Amino acid sequence: MFDVVVVGAGPVGLYIAALLLQLGHRVAVLERHVTTSRQSRAIGIHPPALAALDAVGAAHTLVSSGIRITHGAAYSGGRRVADMDFARPSAEYPFILSVPQYLTTRTLESRVQALDPAALRRGVHVEEVVDDDGCLRVRGQQDGSAVEFSGRFVIAADGVHSVVRGGLGLEPRLRTYPDYYVMGDFLDESTYGNKAVLFLEPGGIVESFPLPGGIRRWVVRLGAPCAEPTPHTLAALIKKRTGSAVDSASNTMISAFGVTSRLVSRMVHGRISLLGDAAHEISPIGGQGMNLGWLDAAALAPIISDALRTAARSPAAKELADFERDRQRAAKKAIWQASLNMALGRPLPPKILSARNALIGRAITFPLFSELVVRRFTMH
Incomplete structure (x- = not known):
């Protein structure tokens, strides 16, 4: 019993x-x-969750094993749109942990x-x-x-x-979304260091996050399900949308998924x-x-x-x-x-995307808006 x-x-x-x-x-x-x-x-482990994990003595071990992401950046067409500082909302854990x-x-x-x-x-x-x-x-x-x-x-x-x-x-309650993704882990040969990077492109968003061991995760938004993703096809998508070259032979994980929510x-x-x-x-x-x-x-x-x-x-x-x-x-x-x-990662015509990105870039310079965005991203 x-x-x-x-x-x-x-x-x-x-x-x-x-x-x-x-x-x-x-x-x-x-x-x-x-x-x-x-x-x-x-x-990704966010600061409030790290504080909770500390209650069972797990936070220190995980922080020692992971990558501390203190900053993020958004790009479009090779130009920087916005920067995010994840360190501001939490004094105890001023980062998002990638592990x-x-x-x-x-x-x-x-x-x-x-x-x-x-x-x-x-x-x-x-x-x-x-x-x-x-x-x-x-x-x-x-x-x-x-x-x-x-x-x-x-x-x-x-x-x-x-x-x-x-x-x-x-x-x-089930909800389905018109969003499909393919993601994979590759040897990190980029210049982004420990930053999280978003590429807001006409064909859809590409996300990139550092992982321990010199690995970087790439997530690409697709317009339809991908039944059999391969490192080569994912590397080609990354190159086409972002200009970043990844070595398909270095891939250690690849997965495709659709999105639903349940409550x-x-x-x-x-x-x-x-x-x-x-x-x-x-x-x-x-x-x-x-x-x-x-x-x-x-x-x-x-x-x-x-x-x-x-x-x-x-x-x-x-x-x-x-x-x-x-x-x-x-x-x-x-x-x-x-x-x-x-929704922010879905495809848009180039002119509309450019106008939206310009609006985001201006808004993020206002401290109150920037603080709100960062707190949302870090689950505060």
Whole structure:
């Protein structure tokens, strides 16, 4: 009998497990994958999330492993449109941290194992959660055999296609966007250093971010889905739109994706809570999804801990209502911001694009507007 059963050992599931373990609770983390993925889709960690990660002793390790992005720049047609200073909003973490997702996951997994070596259970395929008169039974399969884990609370951090959410009969509000992207990591032979760079071009936006190890990520907006992206075709697109040459032979990751957003009407259902992508899927353009999940977890953990310590059957209704209201508001804000980011990156006729870029360039020189933009980009 555990205090909390967490379904999903991604960055969000591991983070809330570490928080609850630090508070002295018995936690089981169930993960269907046997090994940690080497995928690095999410790379940006914003200052508020770094402050949250510091609560479990993970921030220092991640900062030591990543690249500190303190500035950004926007170009169009080879000319600089605007500059952004990401250092201003936060004194504690005056940068956006760029670090591969697998390193983030590995760091959080290490923290969980240090707190309880037996907490993480891999190879568990969760099938259902059953409420048995106050005891939540999480049932599934492991190595071909039926397994069951019992807990007072269950936290679903099992991703966009959450099994736990499906068992609750929830269908999140789905929105699709006319935006498609291909991204890849290449040897960084640019002159941009540790800057994030946006190229606002007639054919659509190109984004570029530094990664540790002399690698740079490139993201190119497309007008249609790309079924089989290749390093060569991506390198050609980058060259055509930005003039920047990348070595296709140095590619270490390539991926194509479309964009959807999902948002559940409720994140808490009795003693079952949904976090991260299980509760809200955010467009990856802007890099907010993983960060939002951590901030959700930081707000939920003390509520669950208080309920466990007072032996309450469920957390206080007012605290839960406040949690849901605040986190739903944050999710809607993140979805709106991601939608705006994508809209700014869509193709435009050259004359209209030039006029819009000139307007952005003038506006960014005003301190109040510049401060607002930077705070939006850094999730303050």
